[in-house]
Amino acid sequence: MLRVLCAVFIPLAIGSAALAAQATSADEPVTTEVIVVRGERSGPQLWRVHHPDHTGEVYVFITVPWLPASLEWNERPVASVLEEAGEVLTEFEVNSGAVGTARMAAMMLRTITFSRSRIMMPRGTTLADRVDAALAADFYRASAIAEERNQRRRDLQRAARRGDGDMSAEALLDEPEEAALAERLANLEPGRMHPFFQAMTLIGRAAESVDLEGASAIEGRVTRLARRNRVPVRAVQSYDLAVSDISAVIRSVQDFSRETNEICISEAVTFATSDLPSAWISAQAWARGDVDTLRGFASRRAGMECQHAMEREMGGFRTFGGATTSDIDYSGIWAAAIGEAVNSGGVTLAVVGAAGWLSDDGIQARLAATGYVVEGP
Numbered sequence: 001m002l003r004v005l006c007a008v009f010i011p012l013a014i015g016s017a018a019l020a021a022q023a024t025s026a027d028e029p030v031t032t033e034v035i036v037v038r039g040e041r042s043g044p045q046l047w048r049v050h051h052p053d054h055t056g057e058v059y060v061f062i063t064v065p066w067l068p069a070s071l072e073w074n075e076r077p078v079a080s081v082l083e084e085a086g087e088v089l090t091e092f093e094v095n096s097g098a099v100g101t102a103r104m105a106a107m108m109l110r111t112i113t114f115s116r117s118r119i120m121m122p123r124g125t126t127l128a129d130r131v132d133a134a135l136a137a138d139f140y141r142a143s144a145i146a147e148e149r150n151q152r153r154r155d156l157q158r159a160a161r162r163g164d165g166d167m168s169a170e171a172l173l174d175e176p177e178e179a180a181l182a183e184r185l186a187n188l189e190p191g192r193m194h195p196f197f198q199a200m201t202l203i204g205r206a207a208e209s210v211d212l213e214g215a216s217a218i219e220g221r222v223t224r225l226a227r228r229n230r231v232p233v234r235a236v237q238s239y240d241l242a243v244s245d246i247s248a249v250i251r252s253v254q255d256f257s258r259e260t261n262e263i264c265i266s267e268a269v270t271f272a273t274s275d276l277p278s279a280w281i282s283a284q285a286w287a288r289g290d291v292d293t294l295r296g297f298a299s300r301r302a303g304m305e306c307q308h309a310m311e312r313e314m315g316g317f318r319t320f321g322g323a324t325t326s327d328i329d330y331s332g333i334w335a336a337a338i339g340e341a342v343n344s345g346g347v348t349l350a351v352v353g354a355a356g357w358l359s360d361d362g363i364q365a366r367l368a369a370t371g372y373v374v375e376g377p
Contacts, residue, residue, distance in 0.1 A: 045377035056342040066212040092237035142272040148176040149209035195261035199268035206272035264306035298358035335366035
C-alpha cells in the first residue's frame, strides 16, 4: 500500500513547486533553479534466466529504490535485448479503469493543489501537536539539514557547470556547518501538512539533497524504450484503484493515530539523518554495476515500519483485494512470472527490484529450486 503512496507522493514532493511550497510555507511559493550535470556510467549488467527443457529466456534488469539523478546510464544492453524481446515485465501498476498510474498521479496532484484542506492540518496546528515534541524538533532539524544540503548541491552544480569544481560525494554527504544550520533552522517555516505528507516530503528532499531520484525514473525510461521498439509492457502486480479511493486514502491519512504519525515521522528522520549514506552508496553501486555491494544491501528491509503502521489502521485496502503487504508473496509472484515467460519461449526483459532479486531467499532461489538456470555478472 505504501509503495503506491510513495510512488506518487515522493516524486510530487521533489518535483512539484506546489507541494514543496506546502512543505515550507502554506502561502509562500518556492522556485528552484535546476542545473543537471550528467555523466554516463555502465549501470547494472543483465542476468539471463533459462531452462534446459524450454527455449525461452528472460533477461533481468535490476533497480534500487534510489538512483543517481545526475547520471546518463548506459542503456545499450537493455536496448539490445528489446530488439528481440516480445514483452517487458515490470513491478506493479495501479489502474482505475482507463486511468493509468501517470494519470492517477496527475489526479492526485490536482487534489493536492486545489483541495489543500484535505492534506493540511487545521490552522494553528503544528507537527508538535500530532507527535512528540522532541521528535518534532528532530524532524525540523532533519528538514533544515536537507534544505542546507540542497543549497550546497545547487552551488556545486553551478560550479561544475562553470568548470570550477565537481560535485563529489563527500561534499554532498558532509554535515552542514552548525552556524549555517542554526540560521536555516531559525528561518524554517513549520509545515501544515498532515504528518504522513510531511514525512514523504522530507524523504524526497533528503534524497534530492545528495543527488538521488526514485527508481521509477529508470523504469519509466525502460518503458519508453520498449514502446519505441513496439514491445508490450506488463506489470506482474496490477491493482484496480477506483478514483474515489484517492479521497479515501487521503481521509485515512488525516485520521491516523498519534502512534502511526510518530512512526512515519521517525522513519523519515532516520532516513534523512542516518540511512542517506547507505542509499547513496547503493545508488552508486548500481550505477557502476557493482553487484557485490548491492548484494550486501539486499537483506536490509528498512523503511517498512510506517507502511505496517498504516496498514494496521487502514486494514487490507480494497485496491489490494483486502491484502496487506505481508500477505503478498513478492518473490513467489516474480518467480512464477519469469518461469512462465521462459516456458512460453522467446525473449523477455524483466525490470526487478534488487532486494527481491539478490537476497538469499529471493527470486533467484525460487527459480533455482524449480530447475531454472540463472546466469549473471
